[in-house]
Amino acid sequence: MSNSPIPVIVNGAGGKMGREVVKAVAGASDMTLIAAIDRNPDLIGKDIGEVAGIGEMEIPITNEMESMCAFAAQQKELPVMVDFTHPDGVYHNIRSAIAYGIRPVVGTTGMSAKQLKDIEEFAEKASTGCLIIPNFSIGMVLLQQAAIQASKYFDHVEIIELHHNQKADAPSGTAIQTAQLLAEMGKTFNPPEVKETEKIAGARGSLAEENIRIHSIRLPGLIAHQEVIFGAAGQIYTLRHDTSDRSCYMPGVLLSIRKVLQLKSMVYGLEKIL
Template sequence: MMNQTPIPVVVNGAAGKMGREVVKAVAQAADMTLVGAIDRNPEYNGTDAGELAGLGEPLEVPITDQLEPMLAFAAQERQPGVMVDFTHPSTVYDNIRSAIAYGIRPVVGTTGLSPDQIQDLAEFADKASTGCLIIPNFSIGMVLLQQAAIQASQYFDHVEIIELHHNQKADAPSGTAIQTAQMLTEMGKTYNPAVVEETEKLPGARGGLAEEGIRIHSIRLPGLIAHQEVIFGAAGQIYTLRHDTSDRACYMPGVLLAIRKVLQLKSLVYGLEKIL
């Protein structure tokens, strides 16, 4: 790998908290090179991406708000390029389609895509024979939590999910919580059989109802980063699985792995566990 041409990487959402971590991680990876940094916030237009990320030295990659020209520039590199996207649910679908159209492989951490949008993107990636990774959560610890939840679901019929995030997160519930619920529903059972007719005195008090009877509760507070609990209940016992994030750097090994793996793909893959 060290003797190969470095992987050209474009970071979309480069001025955000996750984007800055990605810029730093890519700049420090020997087999990658940052060729572009995009952010829609006009405050950072023209700012050096390396200095903004706290590297202490410029990378000579100024932040721009022009996505498509940057994708076109990256497409001219000798090695196939990758776009890492940590932007906003309202723009991520169009960002992914644009990247694929230019032959740039998307690695997406932005959540909020609907199942229909993901299916449409999968068909578009298939037609273009272009790899695309959509990863609701890049943490290895979260993958392990989800695997433990799947194992526990064989023995528990009652489960609820609580996800806690900072109050700047735009979508609820989190993509990770939705993915966790989907994994549990794939076990082929219905959860939380009713034992009483419930009445919500406040709408939403029991959380959002996902498939197969699974409830998801979302909390948004300053001071939080990203946290999730999966709580199983049975007569006389509670089994709680919890994952806490204390530093966004914990996601970077997963991001770098995804950048390397997406070059080997010809279609869309959903979930970090699929590439581990």
């Protein structure tokens, strides 16, 4: 491995998560921020360091992703793109980055199963590392591992995820991933006791794999929260993870930036690289 710093592009740099990533990368001795991309017209041309609250960095925010990818591809060291943007554009962002030989680390959720499969095949063909991480929190990984253990003993489970009201996709990628992990246990949950009737469509939440229900809440004042609730005769077992500050994701983001350089294909989930 080279001792030179890892060149990093932050896509969605002006957003709440993007600004945290900028601060984390700026504080990491083995990384250097080379570009900040955001499509908010009010931020174009502004210095990303000032926007992130850490002082001038002489890196203006741009919305020219293709140009920044071409610039990054010319760097001596392999570059990484961290993406916290929007479900509408993340698929294109990942494809573009891989085409330029840039390793994507993606926290944006909302892609379809078909899009994920296409990215997996594209990264494999290009022998380029790509990390898709629904949740960068170590605490969430531990919650999911505890849920897998509990699912061996409980047949009834539902998931509640709570996020701020600026989140565009529902259910959250983390909740979907949690349901997928439980489904991999090879059992069907929540055997019916009665024939249910929804008087209002969606009252019972969305139906994920193996009959697991996911309920989504969107309110100002929330950041990111998840409960996995198991039930059995005479008892309830609740696992909950709460985010109080977005800085909790940054150790996972920095770890992912370092690890993606060692990969030659797509990996889904933080637990796969811990």
